[in-house]
Amino acid sequence: MSAQPQPYITPEEYLAAERAAHRDIAGKHEYFQGEVYAMGGASRQHNLLATNLIVGLDTRIGDACNVYPSDMRVHVASNDLYTYPNVVVVCGDEEFLPDAYLDTLLNPVVLVEVSSRSTAQYDQEGKFLLYRNISSLRHYLLVDSQRVRILCITRLEADTWNFREYTQLTDQVVLSALEVEIPVSEIYRKVPLPAANGAL
Structure with a gap:
């Protein structure tokens, strides 16, 4: 913010x-x-990462779920947040605000934020504290746009979360709620990053 x-x-x-x-x-x-x-506004790296995630998710999850880009607004009723995650996945019946617009989703299963230097702390700390109040949420992904680093926060029980970090291009990001795995190399495909992260 x-x-x-x-x-x-x-x-x-x-x-x-x-x-x-x-x-x-x-x-x-x-x-x-x-x-x-x-x-x-979003950087080139940010847009490439979001696009790679949308394509990677959509080709794996089948027809039971939908993947939305950052124009799908999400509302967290318990804390009155309205925001636009970079990628949203919803499965089953979609729930929206009770109006005619169908542009504000209430029950996402996966939320993704692509983080920059200026947003990383807020995305990991502030936004997670707000997002975790969404009862349908199973995975929150934080994707670093400056280096190969993906933090996957997975709900195990109502108030119990598991944190797993992926830092190698050979890793597979596991999204158990969707029964899919996505290679880190696919997420960072074509994304220009410092040489220390290895060739992409």
Whole structure:
């Protein structure tokens, strides 16, 4: 989130403004407990990683689940967060806010954030504390855009989570809730990173 919040507004005002902004091709914003935060633009690495994940997930999960890019807004009702994860996976019946738009999802199974230097701490600490209140959530992936590093946080029980880090291109990211594995090399395909990470 940006460090420059706007004055308090209601969720209804926020949603109306976001929907109007999308029609006008304006930027996206997060909403948290009455404050609105502008979301920054994405780097080339960020876009490549998100694209690789969307393709990799969609080719593996079959027709029972859907994969959405960052325009699918997610709402966490328990803490009043509205945000746009970089990749969203939902399985079974999709639940949306009770309005006609079908643009704000309530029951994701997998959420992915591609992290940069400026967002890494918030994505790993702040956002996880907010996302873990989603009862349907089974996996939260944090993908580093500066080096080969993927942190997969998996729900084992209601309030028990397992943290597993992948740092080698030969690793396979295990998403047990989807019954899929994705090679780290596929996620980082074509992504330019420092030479210390090895050739991609």
